Structures are given as C-alpha cells and as structure tokens.
Amino acid sequence: MVRSLDTETPQVLIEARIVEANTQFVREVGIQWGGDMSFSETTGNPTGVPFPSSVVMTGGASDSSSQNPLSGTASPGHFAINMPAAVGAGSGGALGFIFGSAGGAARLNLRLSALENRGAVKIITAPKITTLDNQKAKISQGVSIPISVVSAAGVNTQFVEAKIELEVSPHITQEGSILLHIKVKKNEPDFSRTGARGDPTILKKEAETQVLVRDGDTTVIGGIYTRKTSDTISGIPVLSQIPVLGWFFRKSKKNDDRTELLIFITPRIVNRLKATVSQR
Numbered sequence: 001m002v003r004s005l006d007t008e009t010p011q012v013l014i015e016a017r018i019v020e021a022n023t024q025f026v027r028e029v030g031i032q033w034g035g036d037m038s039f040s041e042t043t044g045n046p047t048g049v050p051f052p053s054s055v056v057m058t059g060g061a062s063d064s065s066s067q068n069p070l071s072g073t074a075s076p077g078h079f080a081i082n083m084p085a086a087v088g089a090g091s092g093g094a095l096g097f098i099f100g101s102a103g104g105a106a107r108l109n110l111r112l113s114a115l116e117n118r119g120a121v122k123i124i125t126a127p128k129i130t131t132l133d134n135q136k137a138k139i140s141q142g143v144s145i146p147i148s149v150v151s152a153a154g155v156n157t158q159f160v161e162a163k164i165e166l167e168v169s170p171h172i173t174q175e176g177s178i179l180l181h182i183k184v185k186k187n188e189p190d191f192s193r194t195g196a197r198g199d200p201t202i203l204k205k206e207a208e209t210q211v212l213v214r215d216g217d218t219t220v221i222g223g224i225y226t227r228k229t230s231d232t233i234s235g236i237p238v239l240s241q242i243p244v245l246g247w248f249f250r251k252s253k254k255n256d257d258r259t260e261l262l263i264f265i266t267p268r269i270v271n272r273l274k275a276t277v278s279q280r
Helices: 245-249
Strands: 010-039 055-058 079-083 093-100 106-125 128-132 137-150 154-172 177-192 202-211 219-235 251-270
Touching: 010 154, 010 177, 010 245, 128 154, 137 177, 137 219, 177 219, 177 251, 202 219, 202 251, 245 251
Parallel strands: none
Antiparallel strands: 010 055, 010 079, 010 106, 010 128, 010 251, 093 106, 137 154, 154 177, 177 202, 219 251
C-alpha cells in the first residue's frame, strides 16, 4: 500500500507556440505629363494680333521634386498632371520622355512610374514552463516602457509592461489527460504609432481559456485572421473616366495586407512512470 500511494507528485511541462504570419502586397501606377508652349516673336510664331501679341502656356502641377534633373524629363518638368508612384532608391521605377518642336516653341514631358512591393514575415514565440499538478505557474519576458502622465500634480512617469507571458494551472485527470487553465499574452511596443508626447502604443495579443488535452498532444487554443484590402484611384474629374484615355489622367494604388495569429499548446507529463498516472 505504501509503494502504491507514496508516489511523486505529477509534473507537467507546458509549451506554447505563438505563430504570427504577415503578408503585404502593394501595387502603384502613376503618370506625370505636361510641358510648355510659347507663341511669341522670340520663338518666331507670334499671334499676329495687337493683343495678345504673345501667349505662353505652362503646366502648373509641378512641385519641388519635379525640379530634379534625374527625373527623366526636362527640369523643371512643368507638369500639368502630377500623380507619380513612389519612386526612389530601392522603390519603384520610372521612364521619362521629352518631345519638343524644332524651334523650341513647344515641349511635352511624359513620365511613367510604377511600384510593386511584396513581403512576408513569420514570427514564432515559444515560451515553456514546468509545474506541479494543480499548481499555478507563470513565466514572462519583456520590457517596461516609461509613459508620461500629466495630472494636476504635474508630469508623472508610469511604467507599462510590454512582454510575453504564459500563465497556466494544470490538473491531471484519472485517465491521464491534462485539464489546463491557460492565459497567454504577447504585448509589444509599436513606435510607428505614438501619442502626443511621443510615447509608443502597445499592441496586445491575449488569449485565456480552459482546455482538456491528452498527454503529448498539441491543440490550437486560439486564432485571429485579418485582411485589409484597398483600391484607390486618384484622378482628374471627368477626364479620368474616359475609356483608355483615362489612364493619362489618373493614378491607381492597390493594397492587400493579411495577418494571421495562431496559439498552440502542448502539455507533457515529465514523470509519468514515477507518478504512476494510469491511462485508460
């Protein structure tokens, strides 16, 4: 009787895997065109009337970036339609054309630009902890971020935790399965979105549940799937709606962002033989 009752308390190893998968897709197509035209005695083609004796037409949608001599067109570009895609070192590409008259009285600049960007990110976080049967255990890792709080007493600093945390309470049933009360957190700072005082926001991913799992099996306790798509068209009213020719008066941009979050849990009894846990 002593040999059968005086056994080790069962110990459980709980391993969690937090898998995050992010994919991004961006496609952007833009156009720039414009120029200048002059009717005057200087160019040899005056209007021939007292007023107006000279006429000059110039595109007015140019900006500071159009003054770049490396833009592929004349500088300044004198663009009338200025809706380019993102072009620069490591992003997008462009092709420029310059059309001019022999006397220099007329000039047309045309620049086509396009960008396509694809990306995929996969993050795996695997906290694990060992605890006794019916005993609560917790493991965490992260940082404490100082946040400035303004009140009547002045400016105070509070610390907000951004961490990975696994909190679990296991109970081994008579047949050898494991009843788990699980709480999983993965909070991280996002410095791309800050408050008025420059403090980062906290991205929270949390799951809390109770689940019955056999020894050594893996189960999914939670999952979140999000997809954000957008199709944006910027253009000149009326002209951008013309079939085929409308492409010369508009810019299109397409975004497709997907995020998937899955949380896996695997419990194992580490001293099954010494604890004599029966499994039917």
